[in-house]
Amino acid sequence: MTLGVLLGPQRLRPTIDAELGRWGIPGPLATITAGWQEREAEDDELQEFLGHRCVNLRLHARSDHVYREDPEFFEAHRAKQDVLRALQDLYRRRLAHALDAAREVSEIAAPEHLVEQERDAAIQALRLVDEQHLSRTRAVQQEFEQTHRLTGRPAIERHYRELRTVLGECYALLIAGGHVASLLNRMRLFQFDSLLSSLPRPLPIFAWSAGAMAITDRVVLFHDSPPQGPGNAEILGAGLGLLPGLVVLPHARRRLELDDPGRVSLFARRFSPARCVTLDPGERVAWDGRRFTVGPGIECLMPSGQVEPLIEDWSPEQEEATP
Amino acid sequence: MRLAIHHLLEGGTPEGSAIDAFLRNRSFPLIEGDRATFVFHGNADAVNLRHWIYGLESAQPFLRVPGTDFWYLVHELPPGSRVEYKIEVIRGDRHEWIRDPFNPNTAQDPFGANSVAQGVGYCRPDWTLPDPEARRGRFEDIWLSDTPLGGSRRVTVYLPARYRPGRRYRLLVVHDGGDYVHYAALKEVLDNLIHRLEVAPVIAALSHPGDRLVEYPGDPRHTAFIAEHLVPELERRYPLMPQPSARCLMGASFGAVASLATAWRYPGRFGRLLLQSGSFAFTDIGHHKRGPAFDRVVEFVNAFRDAPGRPSEQVYLSCGMYESLIYENRSLVPLLQTTGMAVRYEWVRDGHNWENWRDRLQSGLSWLFPGPLWMVYE
Numbered sequence: 234m235t236l237g238v239l240l241g242p243q244r245l246r247p248t249i250d251a252e253l254g255r256w257g258i259p260g261p262l263a264t265i266t267a268g269w270q271e272r273e274a275e276d277d278e279l280q281e282f283l284g285h286r287c288v289n290l291r292l293h294a295r296s297d298h299v300y301r302e303d304p305e306f307f308e309a310h311r312a313k314q315d316v317l318r319a320l321q322d323l324y325r326r327r328l329a330h331a332l333d334a335a336r337e338v339s340e341i342a343a344p345e346h347l348v349e350q351e352r353d354a355a356i357q358a359l360r361l362v363d364e365q366h367l368s369r370t371r372a373v374q375q376e377f378e379q380t381h382r383l384t385g386r387p388a389i390e391r392h393y394r395e396l397r398t399v400l401g402e403c404y405a406l407l408i409a410g411g412h413v414a415s416l417l418n419r420m421r422l423f424q425f426d427s428l429l430s431s432l433p434r435p436l437p438i439f440a441w442s443a444g445a446m447a448i449t450d451r452v453v454l455f456h457d458s459p460p461q462g463p464g465n466a467e468i469l470g471a472g473l474g475l476l477p478g479l480v481v482l483p484h485a486r487r488r489l490e491l492d493d494p495g496r497v498s499l500f501a502r503r504f505s506p507a508r509c510v511t512l513d514p515g516e517r518v519a520w521d522g523r524r525f526t527v528g529p530g531i532e533c534l535m536p537s538g539q540v541e542p543l544i545e546d547w548s549p550e551q552e553e554a555t556p
Numbered sequence: 557m558r559l560a561i562h563h564l565l566e567g568g569t570p571e572g573s574a575i576d577a578f579l580r581n582r583s584f585p586l587i588e589g590d591r592a593t594f595v596f597h598g599n600a601d602a603v604n605l606r607h608w609i610y611g612l613e614s615a616q617p618f619l620r621v622p623g624t625d626f627w628y629l630v631h632e633l634p635p636g637s638r639v640e641y642k643i644e645v646i647r648g649d650r651h652e653w654i655r656d657p658f659n660p661n662t663a664q665d666p667f668g669a670n671s672v673a674q675g676v677g678y679c680r681p682d683w684t685l686p687d688p689e690a691r692r693g694r695f696e697d698i699w700l701s702d703t704p705l706g707g708s709r710r711v712t713v714y715l716p717a718r719y720r721p722g723r724r725y726r727l728l729v730v731h732d733g734g735d736y737v738h739y740a741a742l743k744e745v746l747d748n749l750i751h752r753l754e755v756a757p758v759i760a761a762l763s764h765p766g767d768r769l770v771e772y773p774g775d776p777r778h779t780a781f782i783a784e785h786l787v788p789e790l791e792r793r794y795p796l797m798p799q800p801s802a803r804c805l806m807g808a809s810f811g812a813v814a815s816l817a818t819a820w821r822y823p824g825r826f827g828r829l830l831l832q833s834g835s836f837a838f839t840d841i842g843h844h845k846r847g848p849a850f851d852r853v854v855e856f857v858n859a860f861r862d863a864p865g866r867p868s869e870q871v872y873l874s875c876g877m878y879e880s881l882i883y884e885n886r887s888l889v890p891l892l893q894t895t896g897m898a899v900r901y902e903w904v905r906d907g908h909n910w911e912n913w914r915d916r917l918q919s920g921l922s923w924l925f926p927g928p929l930w931m932v933y934e
Contacts, residue, residue: 244934268932271720410934443933454930460754460922462930469931483933 236437237476237520239445239512242410242483246514247282249407252439260286263403263436267292267419268411268443279409287407288399292419295392299422302388306381313377314418317370317470324366325467331359332465335499356502363468363503367451370470374421383424396423401432410442410483413454414469417447426473438475442483445512448475453504455482457490466500476520478549480504482534485511494538501534509534510543524548560586561593561628569623584658585633585673592633592673594618595626595658596643603627604644606653608907610880615644637675637905638912639878663911665739675905683748684741684914690751691717693743695762698793703785704777705766711786713794714743714760716750724797725759726925727790729782729826731772731807731814733762739910745917753929754922759794761786769849772807772814773835774856779818783825801869804828804924808913809881810835810853817856819867827869828924832913833876836884857884864891870898872920879908 236256243249253262264287266273273293280287300307335355341348383389400406406429408416429436438448446452455466482489490496501509510518510533517528527543535541564570564578575597585592596603596618603618618627633639640663642653655662656671663672693716701708712733716725736742742762749755763786765771771778787803790796803826805815812834819826837850838857844850871892875885882903892899900923906912
């Protein structure tokens, strides 16, 4: 991919038109609004805002069609989703203890060098829990794709070919936010990683909120104070991996307690060396295939517990691999 | 802490103009730290604060400032408290209960309205107020005929915004549904919490009881009505998820008893319970002292305590610290925990009233039927 632009939420402060202008992107534009689930076709505002240049790929409706046409595949998909849900629940329980340990160790009154040593160990344990979950969910997904051969199934193949044709006629792909798991499932079903790389010319991608999360390496779900639970950030699974070395945090200022150095530090160290960056309304970060460049406002969660503005371009290869 | 009322009175009997100025520039009860100053201005032989705080004398006398018609009472009001009250004005043989003329905060209930004293830190949650951004659900009435309760029954069904017959929904059965709508802003709460993705879109069945004091305390006709008539009929008419974890029974006071009794008689059918200020009176020995309406409640709760089984999977329980039922509710929690159910218990500085129940709906519903907030990044 030559160009990937991640944007903050667009609902109240849309910047997608300015961003397309910045890069000189003409129409038509392929759009994915599958994160809106059954409402994916209700894209009038987006169409109007972008001068009716959008061609909605309707991945949610297409997936419904696939499930109707291929009930055996649908059953297998449901079974896989059940397994993933069970894995997520198991992971969540281990994670709660690992996070408690990391937090508790940080609060113990003891010589700092001893605390630091134990805190490091607790964070390593936490990273191990994350890595194991990522590896297990990836294995479930891979086994499903191999066993049920997505490419060989007529119901999927037909949509794949149509999508390839539409994408070949567009100048950019826009991925809106919404329900991140639903979005990611649809993009996986139609094999967007191979689909995009099979196009005759690379297609710039503009993604916001859940759309931005879905195309990074790992999808991290987060909210520091949800009404129903402890607010432990968790890995949902692998993303499409089109943009490396980033954990993106849409609505970070609303969902995270960024003025709590303990929480910020733990978050940053847990997901290091990836950079954990805010993606609030009006913010942007762009990837040209080698380097990231950032717009004003973007901030990064630092291991020190501070949240610092990102002002310099960077390449993931330069990042240190220490937590 | 030296209170404003003490400053007013420190020089002896204040002039009428000083009293007027004191009243004019403040809202009452005047909250200063953990003290609330209530006032009354007018002719009377005696004035009392009438509140519903269990454990305190229900009538707290005001003091008259000698030589004036100005009365006041300083009362403890811990931070976060919410207390409903009236002022009793006694003139000769006449005892009149009125709402506090100096306090604009009132709470409605089926018996009228009370004044409300709000301690430091209490604030009506914004999710209980109409939110112009929140898409609105709608109500429709259905009638069930030939019910075990005799005759037909009306049930009001709440369908969430963007309701689609092609989707499947969780079911919330609300005892005293009409009262929850009128006095606990249930529709605004559901609209807002669903809009905010904190609660999953639900279909709610709001029941309208006949004689609730008869039907609710473990009456097998009522439990059969809910489990064998209402739920199957709703499943026939609406796209409801079939699993127990997608079915919740909810109620307050006797409605909580009805919810627990129904789940207990039909174990495994209702995976979620939301029980608010349940009238879970029981006896360990001897007879209870709560009056005849509680006879069948005690009979049911004692039977439940003897053999609780595992009526549900997840139970949210709340009670106000200022209501007499706090003892019964606190006693119930460890028993529920022994059944293997997940139990969340919340107690607050409030009383046995609809606004207490309203204010707990976010924590209860979002725990029992969590919405997709965790997954949605718009």
